[in-house]
Amino acid sequence: MSKPSPISTTVVLGMTADGKISASDPQAPRTTDAADQEHLEYQVSRADLILVGAGTIRAEGTTFTIRNPELLAARAVRGQSPQPITCVVSRSLELSVDLPFFSQDVERWILTTRSSMERNTQPTLSNLARLVDLGDIDLNWDQAYDFLDKQGIRKVVALGGGNLTATLLDAGRIDDLWLTIWPLIFGGRNAPSPVEGKGFIPSKAPLLQLLESRQIGSEIFLHYQVLS
Numbered sequence: 001m002s003k004p005s006p007i008s009t010t011v012v013l014g015m016t017a018d019g020k021i022s023a024s025d026p027q028a029p030r031t032t033d034a035a036d037q038e039h040l041e042y043q044v045s046r047a048d049l050i051l052v053g054a055g056t057i058r059a060e061g062t063t064f065t066i067r068n069p070e071l072l073a074a075r076a077v078r079g080q081s082p083q084p085i086t087c088v089v090s091r092s093l094e095l096s097v098d099l100p101f102f103s104q105d106v107e108r109w110i111l112t113t114r115s116s117m118e119r120n121t122q123p124t125l126s127n128l129a130r131l132v133d134l135g136d137i138d139l140n141w142d143q144a145y146d147f148l149d150k151q152g153i154r155k156v157v158a159l160g161g162g163n164l165t166a167t168l169l170d171a172g173r174i175d176d177l178w179l180t181i182w183p184l185i186f187g188g189r190n191a192p193s194p195v196e197g198k199g200f201i202p203s204k205a206p207l208l209q210l211l212e213s214r215q216i217g218s219e220i221f222l223h224y225q226v227l228s
């Protein structure tokens, strides 16, 4: 059970009708849908901080940025920086400093562990991102959320992938989820799903309440609150 937190965390993910967040080959090019991109941009525009797994940054190379002038203006009115901080979660710290992410005009943090910091073989990483150790061997989410609280973070948007979402769910840190169902089928035994990790037994499975559903063309947007 997580400690109560003043920080709200929303997961925003898209998946195919067969429940895949990417194809078996994560590098395979995929066309993006305008309505889903608009939805993603709006959700991200509310964030003080984006949480993203190292696997996603390695696969996609960049973090999501807001371009819509109205959303940027709304952030300025709320006193938020133009782009949310992108906070990568990584145990290995195996993040190539050549990734385009490290040249993007965003503030970068990396949440990791003390043992990973001690093993870190890339000293330049700390010039490119703020490295924060939160836990000895495993990342301690209570410590992580205390740290974010002290930094004034109030709204976190978690953009996956499946392993990060699993660990956040397990730690009881997710308040709500937006899932876009793309009218596609990727299939593939090894293609990732929204929640990876070791899975939950049915009696301990997080329970959801549907707050809202919308349809745009053949795409469906589902908003769930996490009840337990």
Ligand SMILES: NC(=O)c1ccc[n+]([C@@H]2O[C@H](COP(=O)([O-])OP(=O)(O)OC[C@H]3O[C@@H](n4cnc5c(N)ncnc54)[C@H](OP(=O)(O)O)[C@@H]3O)[C@@H](O)[C@H]2O)c1
Binding pocket: 012, 013, 014, 015, 020, 021, 022, 026, 052, 053, 054, 055, 056, 057, 059, 060, 089, 090, 091, 092, 093, 094, 112, 138, 139, 159, 160, 161, 162, 163, 164, 165, 167, 192, 196
């Ligand atoms: N459709 C969508 O909306 C969507 C969204 C996001 C991603 N994706 C896709 O999903 C795939 C990536 O998903 P994924 O599940 O493989 O990777 P992921 O969740 O992005 O990243 C997993 C990695 O994050 C780090 N991590 C996660 N939880 C941690 C914890 N509690 N403590 C320490 N480190 C932790 C570890 O990094 P280290 O390995 O560095 O230790 C772990 O290997 C990509 O293909 C991407 O394109 C799709």
